[in-house]
Amino acid sequence: MADNEFGYTKWGMDWVRLAEPIRQTRPDPLLPRARSVARNGGVQITIEGRVVRAAIHRGNEASVTHLEVAPLPRAAITAIGELIPDTAVLTDEMHQAVVAAGVTLAPVLAGTDCSCKARSARCLHVLAVFYDMARRVDENPRLALEVQGYFRGAQDDSPVAAEVPRWVPINALDPADYFGELSPTPA
Template identity: 70%
Template sequence: MADNEFGYTTWGMDWVRLAEPLRRTRPEPLLPRARSIARNNGVQATIEGRIVRGAIHRGGQASVTHVEVAPLPRAAVTAIAEVIADPTVLTDDMHRALAIAGISPAPALASVDCSCSARSAHCVHVYAVFYEIARRVDEDPRLALELQGYFQAAQDDPETTVEAPRWVPINTLEPADYFAIAPVPIP
């Protein structure tokens, strides 16, 4: 895998697999353009906790991509800590040890959004952000666990695992809590 442009480490390949899943039966025509955008530094990605925001400017168009990574469950954090005693330097052998132990360090996405006009779940901008993050994870594999909230969860109290939902389903709202119903006087 050393000759791969993106995902030459197993940690980075997990991010490439988000763009190129093994279960895909036909080629995705957007992937060469997405790799070109990432290769030519067309993605300005900022990482804040588990959220990656990518700004992509091509020609006269600009798109903002938002990728939120799902947090690791408490059981996975504990299991990873048992397998990897010192996560300061992560190697491919540590990734294989996690796989042998039955723990998948691959990221799961909580949400993906792009401001472009494409009407699909994944557009060229989202794929470009995946490749950019794969490149960054290849440079620093700790980022793979950091994006999943591993280091934050390892420091937190195990009793505080409840996370506030990002969205509230509309059918769970009670209108009476938000609107006062005043009696109408009858003449």
């Protein structure tokens, strides 16, 4: 397994499985191109909390891809904290121990978006981001937990994680609060 280009650790393989699910019954023609884009530095990723934003350059085309990773449940955070007291160095054996305890470490996507014309949740650009994230997680397995909100959730004292809504209804906004105090215009 060490000769795999992407996902040579169990932590990174979780990201590869997003691109190459085991239940897939036929070859996906986009996967070789997505691996090529990720391999050749065509993906520039910025990670902010549980949101992964990527600018992808392929030839003369450019796309912006947005992935939102669902947070780990409180029970999973607690179980991981008990099984791995020190997360400074994460090994494949630690991954196996957590999975054997019944905790799912694989990332779950809360949403994906891409600016390309394919308008698909599994476009070339999203797949390239999966591979690039697998490479990054292989290099730094802590990123696998960080992007799922483990470290933020482990510091939180509340037993239930508060979910921040992705969208705010327009009628929930107060114009005075949103725009600040509107001063009257002189007549």
